[in-house]
């Protein structure tokens with residue numbers, strides 16, 4: 540399925556607090572919350588408040604918000620106490636990447652030693 544017109548996903552409702560989520564950080568550009576089906580001891584999603592469906596839809600206008608995703612990942616890793624041991628950041632795109640929610644999200648995975656990247 541192509542996403543020429545950006546359609547809202549469940550993540551927009553989470554940002555607006557219209558449906559419940561374990562939000563651990565929110566500011567003017569990004570929101571972070573715990574993944575509902577964690578794939579590691581720590582599994583947090585960091586998303587732009589603005590709807591950008593996939594990495595393919597990123598433009599130069601999005602520089603600030605994309606930078607904020609990384610800054611927030613680092614902040615949360617420290618808050619969660621996993622920064623020094625380390626963690627993994629993943630952004631899936633479209634079918635081959637396994638993207639299921641078409642609102643860009645950075646997965647922050649950690650709290651334990653992770654397996655091979657493509658397992």
Ligand code: 5GP
Nearest residue numbers: 549560572573574575576631637638639640
């Ligand atoms: P993707 O496969 O698109 O990269 O990842 C989507 C992620 O969103 C999955 O890890 C999935 O568990 C998570 N997810 C999907 N729906 C919800 C939801 O309603 N609430 C939360 N907290 N996570 C969700």
